[in-house]
Each structure stands twice: as structure tokens, then as C-alpha cells.
Amino acid sequence: MSAEQPPVDQHDVTVIAVPKGRILAEALPLLARAGVVPEPAFSDENSRALRFATQDPRIALIRVRAFDVATFVAHGAAQLGIVGSDVLAEFDYPELYAPVDLGIGHCRLSVAEPAALAEHDDPRGWSHVRVATKYPHLTAQHFARRGVQAECIKLNGAMELAPLLGLAPRIVDLVSSGRTLKENGLVEVEPIMDVSARLVVNRAAMKTRAHVFPLVEAFRRAASAQERAA
Template sequence: MADQIIFAIPKGRILEEALPLLARVGIEPEPAFSDEGSRALRFATNRPEIGLIRVRAFDVATFVAHGAAQLGIVGSDVLMEFDYSELYAPVDLDIGHCRLSVAEPAAMAEGDDPREWSHVRVATKYPNLTRRHFEARGVQAECVKLNGAMEIAPVLGLSSRIVDLVSSGRTLKENGLVEVETVASVSARLIVNRAAFKTRAADMAPLVEAFREAVGGRRAA
């Protein structure tokens, strides 16, 4: 359908929590969507006017910002990193909770005080957000952009510290790292392309309201 609403859903940590929320608003993906072995990226739903694409979390924001998708679900970490003016984030979905933190080797942390930092070298996939965080504190941040395996960077001397998402902290611990500072609390948000929200208000506004009600009902349950 040429006028189909495309909904971008992230792979990874948010996906499992997002599916029950989609069901609450009456959107059920075709069976292939749950097939981890499937290489497909676009899927039908029980509603012909809504299709799904499953892409990397960072790419959800890009697809929606540029209008290739009209709706999406993405972590607030991604929104803070890219800060797209084309995106409207009307609903905090209350899922995907974690934090973006600074971590360093445990031995370093024993005698370290973040309040005394003046310059840091950090490995992260959030260079923009990281620089803004440190600049606000008067700290110069040299960011090394990585897309994964952040925890190995200090061990191999690529950087002294990392900035990455932390949930349980198990991965940090297994790699000899400890959190020393929280950059931001993170949760998943419903995002909408601003232009689409204006030009297709009759289609988009009810969907946004349905998600708002679904989150409210989930919290009350």
C-alpha cells in the first residue's frame, strides 16, 4: 500500500518489551516477525494500513526523521544522541529502562574522583551526547567512536573510560569495569515524524493516543 503507515521497531533489547505494547494498541505482526532466523526487514500486520520494519535502534530514528517511516519506538539515548528536529516524541512508553553511564577499570576507580577530571578519553557510540555531558561540566572529552564491544577498549588501551548503556551491570563486571558516573536515565519513546503527524493527523493522532492509553493502562494494572 502506497499510503501505508510504516512503523519502525528496533532490534535488540527493546523489542521483547515492545511486542505486548503493540498488542495492547491492536497491532499484531505477522508470524515471521518473531522468527529470529528470518532475514526479512519488512513485515505485514493484522491491520493492512500499518506495516512494520525491524532495524537497528540507531536507524529507527533516522528512518522516522527522514520520513521513510512515520512512527517508531526508540530509546531516549538515541534521541539525545541525534537530536533530530524532525522527530516528535509524544509518549514515554515506560519500557526499555536502563542508564547511560561512564565506566572505568575497577583499579582506576579506587583512587579516582570524577569531580577532578579536566580531560577524558572515552570510547562510546554516543559521541555527541558524551561531549555535551562533559562540556556542561567543563571537562574536555576526546571520544573514540565504536559501535560495540565497548568494554574491551580500556583493557586494550584504546581509551581509559567508556560511556555505554548499563542495565544489570553484569557485562561491566565481567570485563573488570565499574560505573563511576551516570550520564542519563533511559527509557523507550514513541516517536513520530513531525510532517507526517501534521499531514496525516486523522491516521496518526489516534495511534499516538492509543499508545498513551496503553501505557496508562499498563501502569495501572
């Protein structure tokens, strides 16, 4: 009879932050390929828990808002995370290292406006724009490169309501199929960047935690395997 292994010190547990929402469903197979299998409660839609054990007592998952993944990892509360390249570009944390493009969560960040406005509008003639977005930094950068003055109104959701209710005539938001835009009478008029999900790592943890580098390599192999299988 083998002796029981001593319990893992919680300070030695590597925490991976994963996003709620659209990326999560695509991330689960990648986690499994990387050898990270969450406890059953992780899949329980009625669970209010935010931290979950995995099959490896040295690894735990936390489930947070997509925009918060980068913050948790940058400040060392989590050592790794899965986050869109849009979020990385918006916050540009120097503490983050993004070694692996996971090849999931593909979409684009675009400028959109009401279809009726787009019929006679030419983005090349813009000199000043009023835009509702949850990406004020990226939006201002994009328009500054074009020599356009941008007035950004920060919203955290329901972006499509801004033109309908007169808050701002244009929005900058993520677009995948374009269905949500169409259902709200909006159309894309200018792309800003292509987006995909990345594995991010806290730079200090990469150097100081022995378990982090093998996890990065496991995710790299998982992403490559998934790409080959596609």
C-alpha cells in the first residue's frame, strides 16, 4: 500500500484564468489536450463557484470575465490565462507574455454604423468621429493613425444600442458572423484588427515557477495538434 502524497501548498498551485463567454467552449478541448481537466462542477451551469480544482492538485482554474483575465495574470493572482488578442492590445500590460496563439476565438474588431448612414458615408472623409466602445485605447490609436479625432464613449456591453438611442452614431466592437449587427440595423464599415485567443503568462511566474514552462509547452503542443486536426 503506497503512502498518501502530502497535500499541495496552495501557494504552490498554478492558477489558470479562463474567460466566461464565447471563448470558453472552444478552450475546453484545448485544456483537455494540454492535460488540464477541470472538476465536474466546472461544467455545472448552476454553479456559482469561480475557482475550480483539476485532476492535477498543482493546477486550478478560475473563471472570470474576458477583460479581467489579463488583469488577474498581469498582477500575479493567476499565473496563466486564455484571453483574446483584443484585450491584450487594449491593456498592453508589460507584465504579460503571450507565447502561444491558441487558434481559437477568431473574430475581428471593427467600426460599425447604421446601414442607412453607411449608404452615403465614406470613412476616408472622416475628420472627427464619436464612437461607443469598450476599447477606448485601441479605438483612439486606430483613428489617430488615420489622422481622425475620436471621441470615445466607454461602454461595457449592449454596444449596438448606442446608435439606436443617439448616444453615438458609430461603435467599435467585436464581430464574428455579423448577425448581431444586422439584427440591430448596423453594418461593418472599417476593420481595425483580426482577433484570436492567446495563452498569456505572467513574466515573473515564468521565471520563478517550475510548473509554468511545462504548461506553456503543453498548450503549444495542444494548439498545434488542434490545428493539424482542423
